[in-house]
Amino acid sequence: MDKIKVTNIKKTYENLDAINNISLSVANGQFISILGPSGCGKSTLLNIISGLEKPTSGDVLIDGESYIGKSGRVSYMHQKDLLLPWKNIIDNVSIPLVLQGLTREKARKRAMTYLDDFGLRGFEKVFPGQLSGGMRQRAALLRTYLFKSDVMLLDEPFGSLDAMTKRKMHLWLMDIFNNYKSSIIFITHDIDEAIFLSDKVYLLSERPAEVKIELDVDLERPRNNKTFSNPKYIMLKEKILNIL
Amino acid sequence: MDKIKVTNIKKTYENLDAINNISLSVANGQFISILGPSGCGKSTLLNIISGLEKPTSGDVLIDGESYIGKSGRVSYMHQKDLLLPWKNIIDNVSIPLVLQGLTREKARKRAMTYLDDFGLRGFEKVFPGQLSGGMRQRAALLRTYLFKSDVMLLDEPFGSLDAMTKRKMHLWLMDIFNNYKSSIIFITHDIDEAIFLSDKVYLLSERPAEVKIELDVDLERPRNNKTFSNPKYIMLKEKILNIL
Amino acid sequence: MSKTIDKLIPLGFSIFIILVWEIFVKALQIPKWILPAPSIIINSLFSNLPYMFNHTIATLAEALLGFVLAIIISFIIAFLMDSISFIRKAIYPLLIISQTIPIISVAPLFIIWFGYGILPKIIVVQLVCFFPIVISLLGGLASVDDDQINLLRSMGASNLELFKMVKLPASMPSFFSGLKISASYSIMGAIIGEWLGAERGLGVFMTLAQKSFQTEKVFAAILIITVLSLGIFLVVSIMEKIIIPWKN
Amino acid sequence: MSKTIDKLIPLGFSIFIILVWEIFVKALQIPKWILPAPSIIINSLFSNLPYMFNHTIATLAEALLGFVLAIIISFIIAFLMDSISFIRKAIYPLLIISQTIPIISVAPLFIIWFGYGILPKIIVVQLVCFFPIVISLLGGLASVDDDQINLLRSMGASNLELFKMVKLPASMPSFFSGLKISASYSIMGAIIGEWLGAERGLGVFMTLAQKSFQTEKVFAAILIITVLSLGIFLVVSIMEKIIIPWKN
Amino acid sequence: KEEVKEGQKADTNKATLMLDWFPNTNHTGIYVAKEKGFYEAEGLDINIVQPPEGGTVQIIGAKKAEFGISYQEEVTNARSEEIPVKAIAGVIQHNTSGFASPMVKNIKTPKDLENKAYGGWGTPAETAMIKALMEKHDADFKKVKMINIGSADFFTSVQKDVDFSWIFYGWTGVEAELKGMDLNYISLNEEEPILDFYTPVIIINEDLEKENPALIKKFLKATSKGYEYAINNPEEAANILVAKVPELDKDLVIASQKYLSEKYQGDADKWGIMEEGRWENYAKWMFEQKLIAKEIDSSKAFTNEFLPKE
Numbered sequence A, B: 001m002d003k004i005k006v007t008n009i010k011k012t013y014e015n016l017d018a019i020n021n022i023s024l025s026v027a028n029g030q031f032i033s034i035l036g037p038s039g040c041g042k043s044t045l046l047n048i049i050s051g052l053e054k055p056t057s058g059d060v061l062i063d064g065e066s067y068i069g070k071s072g073r074v075s076y077m078h079q080k081d082l083l084l085p086w087k088n089i090i091d092n093v094s095i096p097l098v099l100q101g102l103t104r105e106k107a108r109k110r111a112m113t114y115l116d117d118f119g120l121r122g123f124e125k126v127f128p129g130q131l132s133g134g135m136r137q138r139a140a141l142l143r144t145y146l147f148k149s150d151v152m153l154l155d156e157p158f159g160s161l162d163a164m165t166k167r168k169m170h171l172w173l174m175d176i177f178n179n180y181k182s183s184i185i186f187i188t189h190d191i192d193e194a195i196f197l198s199d200k201v202y203l204l205s206e207r208p209a210e211v212k213i214e215l216d217v218d219l220e221r222p223r224n225n226k227t228f229s230n231p232k233y234i235m236l237k238e239k240i241l242n243i244l
Numbered sequence C, D: 001m002s003k004t005i006d007k008l009i010p011l012g013f014s015i016f017i018i019l020v021w022e023i024f025v026k027a028l029q030i031p032k033w034i035l036p037a038p039s040i041i042i043n044s045l046f047s048n049l050p051y052m053f054n055h056t057i058a059t060l061a062e063a064l065l066g067f068v069l070a071i072i073i074s075f076i077i078a079f080l081m082d083s084i085s086f087i088r089k090a091i092y093p094l095l096i097i098s099q100t101i102p103i104i105s106v107a108p109l110f111i112i113w114f115g116y117g118i119l120p121k122i123i124v125v126q127l128v129c130f131f132p133i134v135i136s137l138l139g140g141l142a143s144v145d146d147d148q149i150n151l152l153r154s155m156g157a158s159n160l161e162l163f164k165m166v167k168l169p170a171s172m173p174s175f176f177s178g179l180k181i182s183a184s185y186s187i188m189g190a191i192i193g194e195w196l197g198a199e200r201g202l203g204v205f206m207t208l209a210q211k212s213f214q215t216e217k218v219f220a221a222i223l224i225i226t227v228l229s230l231g232i233f234l235v236v237s238i239m240e241k242i243i244i245p246w247k248n
Numbered sequence E: 001k002e003e004v005k006e007g008q009k010a011d012t013n014k015a016t017l018m019l020d021w022f023p024n025t026n027h028t029g030i031y032v033a034k035e036k037g038f039y040e041a042e043g044l045d046i047n048i049v050q051p052p053e054g055g056t057v058q059i060i061g062a063k064k065a066e067f068g069i070s071y072q073e074e075v076t077n078a079r080s081e082e083i084p085v086k087a088i089a090g091v092i093q094h095n096t097s098g099f100a101s102p103m104v105k106n107i108k109t110p111k112d113l114e115n116k117a118y119g120g121w122g123t124p125a126e127t128a129m130i131k132a133l134m135e136k137h138d139a140d141f142k143k144v145k146m147i148n149i150g151s152a153d154f155f156t157s158v159q160k161d162v163d164f165s166w167i168f169y170g171w172t173g174v175e176a177e178l179k180g181m182d183l184n185y186i187s188l189n190e191e192e193p194i195l196d197f198y199t200p201v202i203i204i205n206e207d208l209e210k211e212n213p214a215l216i217k218k219f220l221k222a223t224s225k226g227y228e229y230a231i232n233n234p235e236e237a238a239n240i241l242v243a244k245v246p247e248l249d250k251d252l253v254i255a256s257q258k259y260l261s262e263k264y265q266g267d268a269d270k271w272g273i274m275e276e277g278r279w280e281n282y283a284k285w286m287f288e289q290k291l292i293a294k295e296i297d298s299s300k301a302f303t304n305e306f307l308p309k310e
Ligand SMILES: Nc1ncnc2c1ncn2[C@@H]1O[C@H](COP(=O)(O)OP(=O)(O)OP(=O)(O)O)[C@@H](O)[C@H]1O
Pocket: A013, A014, A016, A018, A036, A037, A038, A039, A040, A041, A042, A043, A044, A045, A079, A207, B129, B130, B131, B132, B133, B134, B135, B160
């Protein structure tokens, strides 16, 4: 059975069709990426899958159960970082732990162990307003990760990162992905990133979004720097570039 | 004489060195890019050049005149879009025109002519909260452009755009650049973008930022898709990747 | 819940309270000069309505003039305080002092300065109403995103333009909190003003009714006061919806 | 401007006003039972100080107890109104009504219900103070970023947790606007409460002074009221700085 | 609240007395009785409380205090509204109030009130009184301008648009003397006998008469002693009041007390006694003037029964 099954989602705002008709599926432990033009409806789709917005029609099944309008099931990193301005970084990222019942002290301690990986060490007492754009994004990603659901939705998590930091984050993400067998839906504008990370890539059309094509990425894991020179990789990239 | 001359800028926040020592210069009509790790101090540098923040020491000269702490001289697109939530898109982007004394009606009309280029046609009456991340970025860029200074500072203007839209924006940006002979400082994490657009690329170190190296890009203009296969381009890219 | 039900809830709840009151008064046989039953109040209201009309108009006029004056003065004060730091520091304590002085204790001064006409009442309403508006406006102005200010300043916005384009809209939600508070006070402010001496107005009507122990008339007047105040509050709430469209 | 100069501005401005007042009264030979000169007021203050002390303590106690009660009740009401839409709709009109009723008109009811002690005064202070707090809190709560709420809800936050982690902090700036308004009213609320009948308190003192035509004593009391109110306001302002560190 | 409950039990000795206004020389006898231990001697513990604006009659009507201070017009008014209060002693034998004006306004008789401005509270009773006085002197009431001065005092209001105002001579009149301000004064009781109503009076709830007559008797016995002391020792009595209420102006209290001590008992046989005729006539007049909606039974509005028999 599919972990996530999205069928015939349609979303219309007042006088604007955002999503025309999208169906997709994610198998258990699968990593899929979504590529599509700016403003086509990608964030809207994740909002719907996470249960924060209701589709005009269509259904979202997770483990076979419908989650239309029901939030709380998945880890979701929004495109906006949504850090709380009144909490310092360590308290911001430990929110999901506190919500799961840990004491504040324990939550902080647990979160603290990840600060190095996320390049936030030394900034635990700083308010979000004093962080750089990329650091805010990393904090938001860490917060999402600490929610620890078996389903993660990530909306352009690495958009403001330099290549180096991005690569570090990729490796880290692959690590969790392999260890925890999470199912991940990942939005990005970076074609390399999409291919490198995913088992499957969905290309969306202009708004109102439809699935233009669904491409399987059969590159063996674990992937590494050599992956980029794999002919399959290069072919896939070319194919995507042609379609877009 | 250099259009912009930044000398020995140092910036220290309470107990954090953000910028160690940066000097750079932009000739009249030159396009320079800045690449550097996330959180190293790039946005801080632009804040200082624009006059919004004061450096701990160092000087910023524009046309030979010091602009420490004096804002209003340059067009500046922040990393945050800073669209005003209470103005619809057309009024948001026409702010600089209104501030320059145009009536609201005229300002709207003028701004309207750019909406197609920026893919915002049809969204003029919409509030920023109802736009996608990439659309907000494009609106912020249009607003910056309409300020029409001969110096433009752009902080990751295309971070949330897909490849296609980005390419369109690049061509548009090259167009203005060539027509108006603006001097531009451009922050990005995208190496291709940096090389493709610039006359010179500065690579910054980890925080506290220093200039690691300054690379001239001597690719003939106008540039186009063929530029990417130019051997000079490929060499330059490799060099940058090695340094980072 | 549907829109109609939404509007029925407060109505239903009010009716419930009135019923409890009626039953309570009847059951405990509370004499009407202590606490009249709602039925008696309504009855008294209708039999006195034509002749309460003049009083109502007088009070409403004082309240509205004072309220509008308060809004205008609040904007001027808030603008000056926000733009000129010297004025802010000099005036802030005076603003607070203006609220801490019980008006009735300085009533003689009011009369000597402003006489017995409608003016002292309007001034009392203004005094009562402007403070919540100013404080809320200032609070709103202080909460503006500095980066937005900086952006517009870097585009050459003058102080006035910054106020108009950024500060004012950003402080509208807070401003309306203050305006709602003041709206609720405006009629009561007029009543207090009428204690300083008046020929007409619901305050005069109530005093006379009270002195002749016609408690039901006092409550009939309170009912009118309440309806007027709720009316002004409602108008302000509707204005809020219109003026802050980006919040919906 | 340096910090010390900042603090000297309001002081200097106040001294300026007092001087103008003194000169004005002396020059126009205004009799002291109409408007006493500041020097006479200060003089009267010091000669009556020891025995005004008790009155001051009584009023301050009423004001502080009422103010704290108002804060507690405001939070409870705002929380309930924010979480349960039925309660919000049912209670909103009642909140406004509670502010529109001139307390003096129903004074006998207060005595009949709450007796002669400190209770009715505390209730009056509470009634005066809670409204600006509730309205500002509700305004603040309404201004919260929905996306932040949604994010935390999607992480399984309960209503109470949402209130604590997002809504409350987000509405703190607005809350403090309301709190400052109420702080300025608290002492005056106690004075009004004392008009319902009291043995001690600055309100009693003022009435007695006024009725024996000792205007300078009335103003001496107003001076104390003003200083107390400014003091409470100052404490609230300092608390604001401490509780909203992310705004600095 | 507590005092009230206990006060209604026959054998307790606690009771509350609610004043009509701020404590002043009208109340001296009560403060004397308390301070000199006259109440204590009767086994009483009297708690003196100040009223909410105009609330005494209702509080007594609701039995939240045993004794209250009011005045004849108010009691008459209250009874016509069926509030069960009753006067048990007249504190001052004759009405000491009247219309005062600064000498410069030249108002010597009610005739002179024409074309003048009256500053008052705008009650129908005031209108009726002025009208009655003027009609007696063939003056035209329509020529008087009525101004509501709210809470402003006499001295302030005559600074502004007002020419004359209603005062209690024993307080405001005496203050004018102290200030050296010359007044013209038209005394109500001298000008028109009908207006010689009792003010102030001590009141109770009718029920107390049946429930605890002993309490009333003891209370009035001690209170009488208090007023008698004040009649005989104005200066000492004034000092007792000032000691209890030091916020008052001592000079004013002493001067006022000297004036009032002579008026408490006046021409009556003993302090506190009230004449049925004056209650009846005033009630009738009020009804004729439409100041009350229905006639009252004056005999039930007051009683001398509880005054000490000597
Ligand atoms: N709350 C809303 N009300 C009205 N329209 C909305 C709302 N949210 C989004 N939209 C519209 O829906 C369309 C899709 O938006 P969405 O944010 O899903 O785009 P996206 O694919 O994530 O784009 P980007 O890559 O730029 O982030 C846009 O045209 C946007 O204007």
